Amino acid sequence: SQTIHQWPATLVQPVGSPLSLECTVEGTSNPNLYWYRQAAGRGLQLLFYSVGIGQISSEVPQNLSASRPQDRQFILSSKKLLLSDSGFYLCAWALVGGEAFFGQGTRLTVV
Amino acid sequence: AQKITQTQPGMFVQEKEAVTLDCTYDTSDPSYGLFWYKQPSSGEMIFLIYQGSYDQQNATEGRYSLNFQKARKSANLVISASQLGDSAMYFCAMREGMDSSYKLIFGSGTRLLVRP
Numbered sequence: 001s002q003t004i005h006q007w008p009a010t011l012v013q014p015v016g017s018p019l020s021l022e023c024t025v026e027g028t029s030n031p032n033l034y035w036y037r038q039a040a041g042r043g044l045q046l047l048f049y050s051v052g053i054g055q056i057s058s059e060v061p062q063n064l065s066a067s068r069p070q071d072r073q074f075i076l077s078s079k080k081l082l083l084s085d086s087g088f089y090l091c092a093w094a095l096v097g098g099e100a101f102f103g104q105g106t107r108l109t110v111v
Numbered sequence: 112a113q114k115i116t117q118t119q120p121g122m123f124v125q126e127k128e129a130v131t132l133d134c135t136y137d138t139s140d141p142s143y144g145l146f147w148y149k150q151p152s153s154g155e156m157i158f159l160i161y162q163g164s165y166d167q168q169n170a171t172e173g174r175y176s177l178n179f180q181k182a183r184k185s186a187n188l189v190i191s192a193s194q195l196g197d198s199a200m201y202f203c204a205m206r207e208g209m210d211s212s213y214k215l216i217f218g219s220g221t222r223l224l225v226r227p
Contacts (some may be wrong), residue, residue, distance in 0.1 A: 030215070034215060036217075041222075042219065043117075043202060043217050043218055043219035043220045043222070044202065044204075044217040046214060046216055046217070048144055050216055051216075053132070057214075059214070088154060088192075090156065092156070092215075094215065096213075097144070098144055099158045100146070100156075100158070100204075100215050101158070102155065104154070104155060105154045105155070109153075109215035
C-alpha cells in the first residue's frame with residue numbers, strides 16, 4: 001500500500017534561519033507531488049507541484065523553493081525564513097486521474 | 112482568478128439531519144475532476160468523494176453524495192444523517208486536465224458544526 005511521510009510534525013524557527021521540510025512517498029512510482037500551505041482557519045494554497053524528477057512548477061512567488069531529487073522525494077526549502085512563512089505545510093501525492101493523498105503536515109512557527 | 116469558490120465560511124446542522132455544502136468552480140478545460148476533502152481539527156486531509164467531468168451520474172460514497180450540475184459549474188457536497196464526528200472543515204478541490212501535468216487547487220473551505 002502507498003504511504004506518505006512528512007516531517008517534522010512541528011517546527012519553531014527564528015526569522016532569517018533556513019528551512020528544509022522533507023516528504024517521501026512509498027509504494028508508488030512517478031507520482032505527482034504537491035506542497036501546500038494553510039494559514040490558520042483558511043484554505044490550502046498551492047505552493048509547488050512536480051510531475052517528475054527535477055520538474056518543479058511554482059504557483060506563488062515567495063520566499064520558498066522546492067526540489068525533487070528523487071522520484072518519491074519532495075523537499076521544501078527556504079534560505080531565510082520570514083514571519084509570514086508561518087503556517088501549516090502539507091505535502092501530497094497523486095497519480096494521474098486519481099485523488100490526492102496527504103501527509104500529516106508540518107506546523108511551522110517563525111519567531 | 113478564483114477558480115474554486117466556497118461561499119459558506121461556516122455551517123450548522125442538527126445531528127441526524129442532512130446538510131449541503133456549496134462549491135462552484137470555473138474552468139474552460141472540458142476534462143476536469145472535482146474532489147471533496149474533510150479536515151478535522153487534527154489537520155489531516157481525508158478524501159471523501161470524486162466526480163469526473165464526464166461522469167454521467169452523481170458520485171456517492173456512503174453518506175456523502177455530490178450534487179454535480181455541470182451547466183451551473185457547481186459540485187455541492189451533501190452529507191446525509193449528520194453525525195457529531197462530521198464536525199470539521201470541508202474543502203472542495205478541482206483538478207484541471209487529464210494528462211500528467213495538472214494542478215490541484217482548493218477552495219477556502221466551509222467549517223461544519225454538527226449540533227447534538
